[in-house]
Amino acid sequence: xNKPLLQVENLGVCFHTDNGxxxxxxxxxxxxxxxxxxxxxxxxxxxxxVTNLAIMGLIPSPPGEITSxxxxxxxxxxxxxxxxxxxxxxxxxxxxxxxxxxxxxxxxLTVEEQLTEVTQLHLGHxxxxxxxxxxxxxxxxxxxxxxxxxxxYPHQFSGGMRQRxxxxxxxxxxxxxxxxxxxxxxxxxxxxxQILELMSELQHQEGTAIIFITHDLGVVANTxxxxxxxYAGKPVEKATTREIFASPHHPYSLGLLNSALRWDESHxxxxxxxxxxxxxxxxxxxxxxxxxxxxxxxxxxxxxxxxLISVDKNQTREHACIQDLPSIRQTEVDV
Amino acid sequence: xxxxxxxxxxxxxxxxxxxxxxxxxxxxSVPGGPFDGERQLPEEVERNLLxxxxxxxxxxxxxxxxxxxxxxxxIGEKFGPSIRLADYNVDEVIAQGFPVSASxxxxxxxxxxxxxxxxxVISAIKRNSALDxxxxxxxxxxxxxxxxxxASVAVIVFVFWIPIFPAAGWGELSQILLPALCLGAxxxxxxxxxxxxxxxxxxGQDYIRTAxxxxxxxxxxxxxxxxxxxxxxxxxxxxPAVAGILTGSLIVERIxxxxxxxxxxxxxxxxxxxxLAMGMVLVYTCLLxxxxxxxxxxxxxxxxxxxxx
Numbered sequence: 001x002n003k004p005l006l007q008v009e010n011l012g013v014c015f016h017t018d019n020g021x022x023x024x025x026x027x028x029x030x031x032x033x034x035x036x037x038x039x040x041x042x043x044x045x046x047x048x049x050v051t052n053l054a055i056m057g058l059i060p061s062p063p064g065e066i067t068s069x070x071x072x073x074x075x076x077x078x079x080x081x082x083x084x085x086x087x088x089x090x091x092x093x094x095x096x097x098x099x100x101x102x103x104x105x106x107x108x109l110t111v112e113e114q115l116t117e118v119t120q121l122h123l124g125h126x127x128x129x130x131x132x133x134x135x136x137x138x139x140x141x142x143x144x145x146x147x148x149x150x151x152x153y154p155h156q157f158s159g160g161m162r163q164r165x166x167x168x169x170x171x172x173x174x175x176x177x178x179x180x181x182x183x184x185x186x187x188x189x190x191x192x193x194q195i196l197e198l199m200s201e202l203q204h205q206e207g208t209a210i211i212f213i214t215h216d217l218g219v220v221a222n223t224x225x226x227x228x229x230x231y232a233g234k235p236v237e238k239a240t241t242r243e244i245f246a247s248p249h250h251p252y253s254l255g256l257l258n259s260a261l262r263w264d265e266s267h268x269x270x271x272x273x274x275x276x277x278x279x280x281x282x283x284x285x286x287x288x289x290x291x292x293x294x295x296x297x298x299x300x301x302x303x304x305x306x307x308l309i310s311v312d313k314n315q316t317r318e319h320a321c322i323q324d325l326p327s328i329r330q331t332e333v334d335v
Numbered sequence: 336x337x338x339x340x341x342x343x344x345x346x347x348x349x350x351x352x353x354x355x356x357x358x359x360x361x362x363x364s365v366p367g368g369p370f371d372g373e374r375q376l377p378e379e380v381e382r383n384l385l386x387x388x389x390x391x392x393x394x395x396x397x398x399x400x401x402x403x404x405x406x407x408x409x410i411g412e413k414f415g416p417s418i419r420l421a422d423y424n425v426d427e428v429i430a431q432g433f434p435v436s437a438s439x440x441x442x443x444x445x446x447x448x449x450x451x452x453x454x455x456v457i458s459a460i461k462r463n464s465a466l467d468x469x470x471x472x473x474x475x476x477x478x479x480x481x482x483x484x485x486a487s488v489a490v491i492v493f494v495f496w497i498p499i500f501p502a503a504g505w506g507e508l509s510q511i512l513l514p515a516l517c518l519g520a521x522x523x524x525x526x527x528x529x530x531x532x533x534x535x536x537x538x539g540q541d542y543i544r545t546a547x548x549x550x551x552x553x554x555x556x557x558x559x560x561x562x563x564x565x566x567x568x569x570x571x572x573x574x575p576a577v578a579g580i581l582t583g584s585l586i587v588e589r590i591x592x593x594x595x596x597x598x599x600x601x602x603x604x605x606x607x608x609x610x611l612a613m614g615m616v617l618v619y620t621c622l623l624x625x626x627x628x629x630x631x632x633x634x635x636x637x638x639x640x641x642x643x644x
Contacts, residue, residue: 091549105542108564
């Protein structure tokens with residue numbers, strides 16, 4: 001069997017703070033094949049960003065600590081790799097773009113300086129080669145008059161243009177994996193659509209695998225092949241995009257779907273929010289972390305954490321709920 | 336940029352005029368005069384002396400004559416003879432003392448910047464380490480110990496106990512080092528604290544995470560991505576720091592017997608040497624003004640978002 005491009009096994013990350021230990025990520029496993037797009041979905045604080053920072057080795061330590069797990073990229077464990085070696089992978093084989101392009105670019109350096117240093121470092125470009133390559137990349141991401149604008153500073157670009165610069169920077173070395181941490185959240189909707197289109201276009205050209213972190217299910221529906229839903233630092237459901245929209249197996253996934261706008265469904269004018277707040281990650285109880293907010297909760301939910309179980313034989317679909325959500329909903333409809 | 340400098344020049348002239356006026360009337364309003372002493376001078380002698388220095392004119396005539404001399408001759412002699420140093424013109428006194436005070440000030444400033452910024456950056460990167468605690472303790476000590484105490488201790492230690500520096504005098508590198516260190520120490524401490532704070536703030540920014548995500552080594556992230564943002568507070572502190580070094584040099588020059596302008600400044604004020612005191616005040620005014628303008632310009636050079644206007 002072919003090895004996946006990236007395999008995350010039982011990853012655990014915690015942060016030691018004055019208010020106790022925050023268990024941000026508690027046993028996350030997933031895999032990513034070359035060229036595919038995986039969506040990681042969840043509320044703020046569900047551990048989706050921390051998971052990916054851990055993959056990049058960018059968890060600040062202290063206060064952060066990786067407590068368990070393996071992150072295998074082409075068979076090598078990134079977590080135990082020495083710092084020299086992982087720097088050669090960062091920005092080169094695995095690149096990242098961030099949520100807010102206003103703050104993620106350095107305001108003191110020109111776009112050229114920020115773009116060329118990646119390729120000079122990883123591809124050994126000379127200054128001139130790096131500049132030519134940077135202009136190419138800027139043109140590819142749709143920045144007009146790239147050869148002139150490359151000498152400008154980030155504050156001279158609009159938000160959408162800055163995110164294009166970030167994408168150009170991340171894709172400069174043709175990475176195998178692009179981690180996009182809410183790349184469209186800070187942009188307005190028309191720009192969002194353009195950026196998403198650009199990303200999928202470039203993915204087709206370059207064959208880059210993308211991990212798409214978002215809380216916007218609309219974005220997931222448009223871009224992702226598979227989805228992993230996270231809650232309180234754990235995956236609660238993994239499925240293909242089609243499956244999860246058709247029939248969510250975890251009440252939290254259902255809650256997310258119900259609280260998002262869908263063009264193919266009428267909500268009678270109201271969106272349904274998930275009641276309550278995400279749990280305090282310093283003190284997780286014995287039971288299912290979602291139980292206090294779950295309308296399908298039974299006594300057994302509060303005594304033991306439900307494990308991830310496969311739904312079908314191929315194990316492409318997993319969920320962590322002891323209830324059989326689709327059949328419960330079926331009976332609700334029948335009644 | 337040219338318009339900026341021109342406007343700055345206009346403000347400079349206004350500033351110098353205001354400082355001249357305030358200084359002139361403050362000096363004249365202080366009781367006593369240049370020739371008052373324990374021994375009463377004969378009336379004719381005093382009258383001749385006053386005449387020699389044009390001090391028997393009415394005050395407003397003296398005021399306008401002073402301005403006329405400066406405006407008519409901005410490069411050459413403009414302050415007339417000193418009273419205390421009877422054989423010298425004030426301009427000559429400044430020409431002799433200025434290079435001494437300026438080199439002392441520049442040495443002190445460079446020392447303060449080098450030591451302050453280096454230790455500040457190291458402290459920020461190795462936050463809460465023994466090195467950080469040590470540097471910041473030293474910085475606090477440097478800020479809180481007055482320069483005359485520091486200078487006296489330095490003389491005891493480095494001149495008498497470990498004789499590696501001369502106690503006083505001027506002309507050799509070894510003679511400038513000790514006073515420059517004593518003069519620069521509090522500023523080094525302050526700059527260290529500012530750099531550390533600025534660095535810590537910048538290191539928490541998103542664009543630093545971006546830089547690490549590119550695979551850059553820590554050293555390069557700090558030097559290329561973080562340092563410029565981190566020293567902005569230091570740059571804004573440079574204006575007041577120069578003022579502090581100027582006034583601080585009055586004391587340090589005294590302790591180390593340096594032939595700078597500082598001692599003339601104090602003596603001129605105490606002995607009502609009107610022309611000399613005026614000359615000193617105006618030199619310091621211009622110096623401060625130039626330094627503040629340089630700081631404003633360098634702000635625009637460091638931060639591209641700042642436009643110098």
